[in-house]
Amino acid sequence: MNATAITPDTPGHRGVRENTLAITGWGVVTSLAIGAGEFTTAIGEGRSGLRDVTGMFDEELPEHEAFAMPDFKVRDHLGRKGTSFFDRSTSLGLLGCTLALDDTDLTVTDDNRDRVGIVLGTTAGSIKATSDYSRETLEGDRPFRVNPVLFPNTVMNCAAGQSAIWLGLKGVNATVAGGRLAGLSALRYARNQIRRGYADALLVGSAEEFSPHTAWFSHRQHSAEEGRAKVGEGSAVFVVENAEAVRAQGRTPDAEVLAVEVGTYGAPGREPDAGAGLADCVGRALRRAAVEPSQVRAVATGESGIARLDDIERRGIESALGAEVWRVRATEWVGECQSASGSLQIAALLAGHRGHPELDGAVSVVTSVSPDGGVGAAVLRGWHRARGDHRG
Amino acid sequence: MNRRVVITGLGPVSSIGTGVTAFGQALRAGTSGISAISSFDSSGFPHYMAGEVPDFDPKALLRTLSTSEWGRTSLFAAAAARLAVEDAGIDEKALAGASAGSSIGTTSGESQVIEALTAEWVHSGLDQITPAYAAQVPASRLAAAVNQELGLTGEAVTLSTACSASNYALGYAYDQIVTGDADYMIAGGADSVCRWAHAGFYRLGALTEKVCSPFDKDRSGILTGEGGAALFLESLESATERGAHIYAEVLGYGLNCDANHMVAPDPVSIAECMRRAHHNAGIAPADIDYICAHGTGTPANDAMEAQAVVEVFGTRPPPISSIKSMLGHTMGAASGFGAIASALAIDEGFLPPTTNYRTPDPELPAIDPVPNESRPAQPKVVQNNGFAFGGNNAITILGRVA
Numbered sequence: 102m103n104a105t106a107i108t109p110d111t112p113g114h115r116g117v118r119e120n121t122l123a124i125t126g127w128g129v130v131t132s133l134a135i136g137a138g139e140f141t142t143a144i145g146e147g148r149s150g151l152r153d154v155t156g157m158f159d160e161e162l163p164e165h166e167a168f169a170m171p172d173f174k175v176r177d178h179l180g181r182k183g184t185s186f187f188d189r190s191t192s193l194g195l196l197g198c199t200l201a202l203d204d205t206d207l208t209v210t211d212d213n214r215d216r217v218g219i220v221l222g223t224t225a226g227s228i229k230a231t232s233d234y235s236r237e238t239l240e241g242d243r244p245f246r247v248n249p250v251l252f253p254n255t256v257m258n259c260a261a262g263q264s265a266i267w268l269g270l271k272g273v274n275a276t277v278a279g280g281r282l283a284g285l286s287a288l289r290y291a292r293n294q295i296r297r298g299y300a301d302a303l304l305v306g307s308a309e310e311f312s313p314h315t316a317w318f319s320h321r322q323h324s325a326e327e328g329r330a331k332v333g334e335g336s337a338v339f340v341v342e343n344a345e346a347v348r349a350q351g352r353t354p355d356a357e358v359l360a361v362e363v364g365t366y367g368a369p370g371r372e373p374d375a376g377a378g379l380a381d382c383v384g385r386a387l388r389r390a391a392v393e394p395s396q397v398r399a400v401a402t403g404e405s406g407i408a409r410l411d412d413i414e415r416r417g418i419e420s421a422l423g424a425e426v427w428r429v430r431a432t433e434w435v436g437e438c439q440s441a442s443g444s445l446q447i448a449a450l451l452a453g454h455r456g457h458p459e460l461d462g463a464v465s466v467v468t469s470v471s472p473d474g475g476v477g478a479a480v481l482r483g484w485h486r487a488r489g490d491h492r493g
Numbered sequence: 494m495n496r497r498v499v500i501t502g503l504g505p506v507s508s509i510g511t512g513v514t515a516f517g518q519a520l521r522a523g524t525s526g527i528s529a530i531s532s533f534d535s536s537g538f539p540h541y542m543a544g545e546v547p548d549f550d551p552k553a554l555l556r557t558l559s560t561s562e563w564g565r566t567s568l569f570a571a572a573a574a575r576l577a578v579e580d581a582g583i584d585e586k587a588l589a590g591a592s593a594g595s596s597i598g599t600t601s602g603e604s605q606v607i608e609a610l611t612a613e614w615v616h617s618g619l620d621q622i623t624p625a626y627a628a629q630v631p632a633s634r635l636a637a638a639v640n641q642e643l644g645l646t647g648e649a650v651t652l653s654t655a656c657s658a659s660n661y662a663l664g665y666a667y668d669q670i671v672t673g674d675a676d677y678m679i680a681g682g683a684d685s686v687c688r689w690a691h692a693g694f695y696r697l698g699a700l701t702e703k704v705c706s707p708f709d710k711d712r713s714g715i716l717t718g719e720g721g722a723a724l725f726l727e728s729l730e731s732a733t734e735r736g737a738h739i740y741a742e743v744l745g746y747g748l749n750c751d752a753n754h755m756v757a758p759d760p761v762s763i764a765e766c767m768r769r770a771h772h773n774a775g776i777a778p779a780d781i782d783y784i785c786a787h788g789t790g791t792p793a794n795d796a797m798e799a800q801a802v803v804e805v806f807g808t809r810p811p812p813i814s815s816i817k818s819m820l821g822h823t824m825g826a827a828s829g830f831g832a833i834a835s836a837l838a839i840d841e842g843f844l845p846p847t848t849n850y851r852t853p854d855p856e857l858p859a860i861d862p863v864p865n866e867s868r869p870a871q872p873k874v875v876q877n878n879g880f881a882f883g884g885n886n887a888i889t890i891l892g893r894v895a
Contacts, residue, residue, distance in 0.1 A: 225607070225653075235688065239611065249693070252696065253756060253882055255690070257599075257601075259755070261654075261885075262885060265752040265883070266884070273749065280631035286650055290665065296672075299773075317620065317622060318610075321622055363650075365641070365645060366646060473633065474637065475637060
């Protein structure tokens, strides 16, 4: 791989393809580690984020272990002021955004904050916040006795809106409800905003919270699946800019997003076959990226041990890239994190690059498959982090 | 590629009418879609009116989806999309074989499903919830339902940027066709009335008792509403080639964020959003003939919107009316219905009224709300406002094809 790797200094790299996005910093919040540097170390050491979650909530949970953070409190990271009413999804998303901004060499000032925004992916916002609100209307003798201060937590764009307020970012602010496709959908949305010239930089990622609700929803649907990954929570957020502009400023990205393609096919077992759809999607993404299948070093999959979904992903990848391509399975480290999963898969790839200069210029693919027939693929090219002006 | 984008199909599923003919007639007549809540038990609530669609019959509208597998909001989205495609008169097989997808906006997604699961939890325990309901929770199913119903294999993206989400969706669909990433897109939004939102708006003091009267001196708040709104988009070249009826052209849009307060809108930021939309559409404020207002009917929102309009348009702004006076606040579908109303205004030559208007507000002297009766007019360029919790502003600009 080293011999053929394209580095920032090789001539072939100078001509950055049009519409390519650069990732210039990232933040991650998981039970495995918090922050890009810690996350890189933890993955390098092969650690697992599986935790004992007994007693994490008043309600009984279906399983004793999850990839969750029983001791996580947002105030430990961002202070007590202004954080006391945040729901967990908002806390995870905001901390991801904050860490990503800390990790980049992009500077946000009054001169550019109108051109810097946020695109966050979700499944359904804080399901716990909505359900708790619902519960209050059902249990009280007066159904309207809900807490108005908590009302904003019930809307799905709460995390993105609160993050914009916290960080003072007045540009595009979008929330993409993508479920397992959320990470790739958010990237695709961001790519559109940047190539159309609506924004200069975006914090792009996705978040998912662990709660009794998500634990039981998953358990009631999938408990019969042996080998299923335990559920988790987390967020990953990337600072995304126009790659050409970043290069022109003499800055070095952590990675470039060369393409993101998505499609909609039948649910597992139905037509049109989503496995063939994913193969088509990967093929389209590679063509857009001008990369040959043989140049792909690794595929970061969403595989979570749910056979009917993993089968679609396996068939799609084997058909597009062959059976030999190396798999990076983020669920082994961070669990099944639903809408956060696609972003965490990308973070796992970036962690590999951050610590390994010999991988510079290597190309990877990220794949996502949803139970509703949605499929997606992104193509990334990564570099190690050598610049001294950055943490991590 | 830099293609012009036009709207050739409209699919409203609303409390004032389903299908473009019924909806258009009701809009012109100033019909009220407000009724006593029937989708949940409203006993115990001081206020019990909403803009529900009590006669919504997904089985009669949908041909592909099995209605038992999907939540109410997904069915609203798919039914609206089906109507928009039928209205566009495009061959369904050709559409399914083309590069086509959907972008659907929403505030609450399938939160009626979350309410049903919560009720199961309260009555029987979390270990007894119905697995099939749990599978219906992801809001991504709204756009997925649209693609599945119509057999589209392209992108299905659900944008959940609250009450401006349909304008986000319309803007995204527009870009996909401009750039050639897609040839056909269905854009719109959907939401369902639900108990927790009714309770929340009541406790915020934002809910009026029986009548929503935007821009009126005595306006006292919103009524929640529901439905599905869909628009069929294609390139001008494609529409012309197949001899389609063109309602309007999508000229552009603008997005920004107040980054200031979760629920209190910021007029300075909203004025900036209007300028972004105008710039993107390549027009000046003087070109706008009509503004389809966000117009929720709360004292604060209407005053803020009027203030932003005056800042951008001066003391003689174009007529600005709120169809929420008829529909209630359909949340994530609201700016989708606004876009449909705007397209009809351009195509049929009228301005939709603000109904329930009694007393002019001396604090809003510049505002012409098209009171109570629709007005014959020939608007060439229309601005459709959408603002949301989170300070998420989105404005689309539609124009007559010249």
